[in-house]
Amino acid sequence: MYDDDDKLMEAASALVAKGIRVKDVFSPFPVHGIDPIIGVKRTRLGIVAFMFATTGTTLALLGMWYFMISDWPMNIGGKPSFSLIENLPAFIPVTFEFSVLCGAHGMAITYLLRNGTLPGMPATNPDPRTTDDKFVIEITTEQNALSAAEMETAIKETQLFELSIKDYE
Amino acid sequence: MQKEAAIREPLILGDKSYKDITDDVVGPIEGPAPIGWKIMITISSIVAVYGVGSILYLLGTGIGVWGLNKTVGWAWDITNFVWWVGIGHAGTLISAVLLLFRQKWRMAINRSAEAMTIFAVIMAAIFPGIHMGRIWVSYWVLPLPNQFGSLWVNFNSPLLWDVFAISTYFSVSLVFWYIGLIPDFATIRDRMTKPLSKKIYGLLSFGWSGRAKHWNRFEEVSLVLAGIATPLVFSVHSIVSMDFATSIVPGWHTTIFPPYFVSGAVFSGFAMVQTLLLIMRKGMKLENYIHVKHVEYMNIVIIVTGSIVGVAYLTELFISWYSGVEYESYAFINRFSGPYSWAYWIMMTCNVISPQLFWFKKIRRSLIATFVLSIVVNIGMWFERYVIIVTSVHRDYDPSSWGEFHPTSVDVGVFIGTLGIFFTLFLGFARFFPVLALNELKTILKSSGENFKKKQANH
Numbered sequence: 001m002y003d004d005d006d007k008l009m010e011a012a013s014a015l016v017a018k019g020i021r022v023k024d025v026f027s028p029f030p031v032h033g034i035d036p037i038i039g040v041k042r043t044r045l046g047i048v049a050f051m052f053a054t055t056g057t058t059l060a061l062l063g064m065w066y067f068m069i070s071d072w073p074m075n076i077g078g079k080p081s082f083s084l085i086e087n088l089p090a091f092i093p094v095t096f097e098f099s100v101l102c103g104a105h106g107m108a109i110t111y112l113l114r115n116g117t118l119p120g121m122p123a124t125n126p127d128p129r130t131t132d133d134k135f136v137i138e139i140t141t142e143q144n145a146l147s148a149a150e151m152e153t154a155i156k157e158t159q160l161f162e163l164s165i166k167d168y169e
Numbered sequence: 170m171q172k173e174a175a176i177r178e179p180l181i182l183g184d185k186s187y188k189d190i191t192d193d194v195v196g197p198i199e200g201p202a203p204i205g206w207k208i209m210i211t212i213s214s215i216v217a218v219y220g221v222g223s224i225l226y227l228l229g230t231g232i233g234v235w236g237l238n239k240t241v242g243w244a245w246d247i248t249n250f251v252w253w254v255g256i257g258h259a260g261t262l263i264s265a266v267l268l269l270f271r272q273k274w275r276m277a278i279n280r281s282a283e284a285m286t287i288f289a290v291i292m293a294a295i296f297p298g299i300h301m302g303r304i305w306v307s308y309w310v311l312p313l314p315n316q317f318g319s320l321w322v323n324f325n326s327p328l329l330w331d332v333f334a335i336s337t338y339f340s341v342s343l344v345f346w347y348i349g350l351i352p353d354f355a356t357i358r359d360r361m362t363k364p365l366s367k368k369i370y371g372l373l374s375f376g377w378s379g380r381a382k383h384w385n386r387f388e389e390v391s392l393v394l395a396g397i398a399t400p401l402v403f404s405v406h407s408i409v410s411m412d413f414a415t416s417i418v419p420g421w422h423t424t425i426f427p428p429y430f431v432s433g434a435v436f437s438g439f440a441m442v443q444t445l446l447l448i449m450r451k452g453m454k455l456e457n458y459i460h461v462k463h464v465e466y467m468n469i470v471i472i473v474t475g476s477i478v479g480v481a482y483l484t485e486l487f488i489s490w491y492s493g494v495e496y497e498s499y500a501f502i503n504r505f506s507g508p509y510s511w512a513y514w515i516m517m518t519c520n521v522i523s524p525q526l527f528w529f530k531k532i533r534r535s536l537i538a539t540f541v542l543s544i545v546v547n548i549g550m551w552f553e554r555y556v557i558i559v560t561s562v563h564r565d566y567d568p569s570s571w572g573e574f575h576p577t578s579v580d581v582g583v584f585i586g587t588l589g590i591f592f593t594l595f596l597g598f599a600r601f602f603p604v605l606a607l608n609e610l611k612t613i614l615k616s617s618g619e620n621f622k623k624k625q626a627n628h
Contacts, residue, residue, distance in 0.1 A: 005615075028187065028356065029608040030384035043386045049393045067312055067321035076325050093330040093408055100397050101337040108344045111390045112375065115383050117351060121376025128359035130379055131352070133187035133611075 001127065001136050001162040005031045008135040011158035012037045015137070018154050024138045026130040045111055052106025053099045060098035064091045126164075134161065179619035180274055182457040187611050190458075194605045195357055197453045205452055206600060213592035220586010223579050224299055232302045234579045240572035241563050245580040246300045248554040249587065252437070253293035254335070254409055255430075255550060258402060259438025260286025261342050264349075265398040268391065273617055274466050276609040277458045281449060282442045283346040284602070288594040289441070290339045292587040297331075299583070327411040334408040338401055345394045351377045352387070353603035406434040413557065420500035420561030423488070429481035436474035436520070437550035439467050443543035447536055449599055458605055461534050468533045471546065475524030478553075482521060500561060508573060509560045512552050519549020 002008040005027070012022060012034060022038040025031070035042075065084045068074070068091075073081045081087050112118055130136050139155070141148050155163060181190075197203075227234055237244055260283040267275035298304050310332045312322050322329050354374035361367040377383070410430035413421035443464065450459040489501040505513045523545045532538045564571045598604070 025381040026379045027381070027384065028191075028379060029352075029611040030388050031381075032612070034381055035385050038381060040381050040385050043382075043389045045386055045389045046393050049397070053397070063312065064324045068324050072318060072321055074323065076323060079325070081325070087325070090325040093327075093404065093411075094324055094333045096400070096404060097330070097333040097337045100341060100401050101333075103397055104341040104344055104394055107390060107393060108348060111348070111386055115377075115386060117375040117377050117383070119372055119375055123355065123358065123371065123374070123376050123378055124380075125355075125359070125378035131356040131359045131377075132191045 001129075001134050001160070001164070002158075003134055003161040005135060007158070007161075008137065009034060009037070011155075011160070012137060014158055015139070015154060020139060020151055020154060021143045022137055023140050023143055026125045026127075026136040026138065028131050028133060028135075031135070045107055045114075048110045049103045049107035052110075053103030055106075056099040056102025057095055059102070060095040061091065064094065177617075178462045180277065180458075180462065180617040181610065181614055182460055182619045185457065185614060185618055187614065190605075190607060190610050190614065191356060191360070193455065193457070194603055194607055195360055198357060198601060198603070199360070202600060203452065206596060210593060210596045210600075213589045213596060216585060216589025217593045218589075220583060220589050223582030223586050224295070227299060227579055227583065228304055232300065234577060236575045236577045236580055238572055238574070240565075240570050241559060241574040243558050243562060244574045245555075245576055245584060246296050248551065248558050249584050250293050250296035250300075251409060251430075251554045251558075252551050253289045253296070253587065253591075254406065255434035255437045255554075256441045256547075257286045257289035257293060257338075257342075257438065258406060258431075258434035259442050260284070260289075261338070261345070261398050261402050262435055262438065263442070264345065265395040265402065268395040269399060272466075273613050274463050276606050276613060277455075277463055278442065278446060278467070279609075280346075280349065280602075280606045281446060281598070281604050282438075283342060283349075284598045285442060285445060285595060286342050286438075287339070287346060288591050288598075289438075290335065290342065291594075292591050294335060294339065295587060297335075327408060327415050330408045331412055334405045338405045341394070341398055341401060345391075345398060348387070348390055348394070349606055349609075350603065351375055352379065352608045353606065355379065356607055357603060403431055406431045413561075418561050418565060419494070419496040420504070420557070422497075423485060425481055425484055425488075429478065429485075432474045432477035432481070433520075433550060433553060436471060436478055436524075437547060439470050439474070440543040440546035440550070443467055443471075443539055444547065445595060447540045447543075449604065453599065453604065455605065458610065461536070464536060464539055465533050468527045468539060471524050471543075472527045475520060475546070479521035482517065496566060500564075503564055504556060504560045507560065507564070509556065509563070512556050513560070516549055516552040516556050519545050520553060523549070 002011060008025070008027070008031060012025065015022060016037055016039075025034055025038055027034075034040075061084070064087075068081045068087060069084055075081075084091075125131060126136055126138065127134065139151060141151070152163070183189075185193075232246075235244070235246065237246075260279070263275050263282045264279040267279075298307055301307055310322060310329065312324075351374055354370050355377035358367060358370040358374045361370055407427035407430065410426035414423055414426035416422060446459055447464070450456055486501050486505075489497040492498075504510070523542055526538070526542065527533045532542075559574050563573055
């Protein structure tokens with residue numbers, strides 16, 4: 001556990017340089033630059049949002065084509081609805097709104113599902129202080145070739161605030 | 170770590186650590202409710218109850234109890250609707266547009282501005298709903314299969330675009346707000362000692378733990394949501410303006426309406442943010458986070474948008490004369506010299522002249538002046554919508570059907586009531602929610618905090 005984000009960064013780099021695999025980092029706010037050090041890849045949620053938004057665009061256009069052109073064409077103010085392309089300007093606002101609606105909600109729901117952060121889920125941070133002002137690096141022995149004692153010395157070389165060793169068996 | 174020029178004013182004053190930020194924001198939630206809060210919520214809930222009563226009376230009797238007549242079919246109801254939607258524009262603008270522009274000062278105000286947005290949009294949505302008269306058939310605005318043909322809703326109509334725009338805007342703002350709230354609810358959850366509040370905040374925080382991967386996703390989601398919410402902000406009020414602009418009523422049939430309405434919305438939204446935040450920072454002792462610099466930044470936005478609104482008023486006047494269309498010219502001459510000229514001149518004074526006072530640095534940085542002017546702007550923007558709506562329809566092409574609008578007590582009751590509901594919701598938010606974005610403020614402490622800036626300067 002560390003009490004400063006800069007110390008956390010230094011420690012993480014030092015540990016990774018020694019060949020120790022960091023399982024996870026818990027922090028009260030996004031620490032910029034930690035991801036490449038501990039090997040967290042850039043998220044693909046942006047692509048997800050784009051896919052949901054295009055689905056929305058398609059659905060909106062398809063729906064309006066069916067309602068206004070195919071199923072029940074109406075002559076409104078002398079501007080009849082005979083083809084999608086002629087009516088398209090009037091359909092743009094709803095198409096846009098529906099794309100945003102699908103993109104935003106699709107992305108948000110995917111984000112919550114992938115995180116496993118849903119209503120009623122238990123908190124999994126190892127220490128309640130990590131949502132306040134402390135930073136935790138989690139390292140497990142199973143993921144590492146080094147022995148527990150070796151890792152402990154390596155960890156103690158960093159600007160540590162607290163070290164807790166837990167035995168999960 | 171990001172660096173910032175030392176001459177820039179710090180955004181977080183005082184000698185703060187990460188822990189202090191948590192304590193300052195979460196502290197008021199843990200403590201007992203202050204007496205001022207109790208007084209305010211009592212008053213606003215009484216007003217809210219009166220408003221709910223007025224709405225129920227209206228729904229039970231019919232919209233004939235409003236002052237509407239066959240000439241003026243839209244008056245206070247739609248004025249209030251546009252006014253509330255306009256106020257609801259500042260929140261998403263602050264959080265989305267300013268996020269894209271990497272404006273760090275937004276972090277102290279975005280949470281409460283977004284809350285204000287959501288509550289204001291709820292208030293706005295009441296009006297078209299009750300204006301229908303038969304609110305129980307309001308599902309007719311949705312393209313649902315039905316027994317009339319199927320006769321579908323008209324997708325060529327701006328009123329239907331509005332249905333989509335407002336509902337999208339509301340739900341996307343809500344999601345954006347909540348995604349940001351989750352980590353802060355987790356902070357509160359981990360501090361709470363009482364089992365019940367721990368449980369409630371635990372539920373609200375969705376089990377957030379602050380893993381590196383989750384933060385990585387969190388930042389991406391915030392950025393993408395900001396990216397798509399930005400055009401959404403502009404589209405919503407553009408569509409609201411098209412409710413008017415696509416009609417043939419002189420005074421409404423103008424192409425400048427979309428940009429004019431959007432800047433008017435931002436203008437009134439920021440004014441409302443000022444009104445609320447100036448009270449909140451005092452009441453919750455958040456002066457170190459929302460200080461004079463933040464107020465000044467917001468006042469600058471008010472000058473810019475207020476000036477755009479002023480230019481739009483003058484352009485309208487000029488074009489109505491220059492177009493050579495006598496109906497258009499008359500509509501505008503009638504606005505500033507007809508029976509509603511008093512409303513026009515209130516609008517002009519409040520919206521065009523008063524924000525220009527912010528060019529003076531003394532006034533811009535004075536909290537009292539800002540508070541007074543923000544209320545003036547809110548009044549002015551209400552009158553802007555009143556002028557646009559009522560003066561345009563009360564005298565149209567056919568002089569035999571000219572008429573006037575006089576509000577009834579139900580008109581007033583419903584409007585005052587929505588103010589009561591709005592303030593009740595906002596006070597509830599201020600009491601139980603993290604009013605500042607904790608996780609975002611902590612990221613700027615080292616680049617924009619006063620103590621860290623001093624350290625940097627001493628190096």
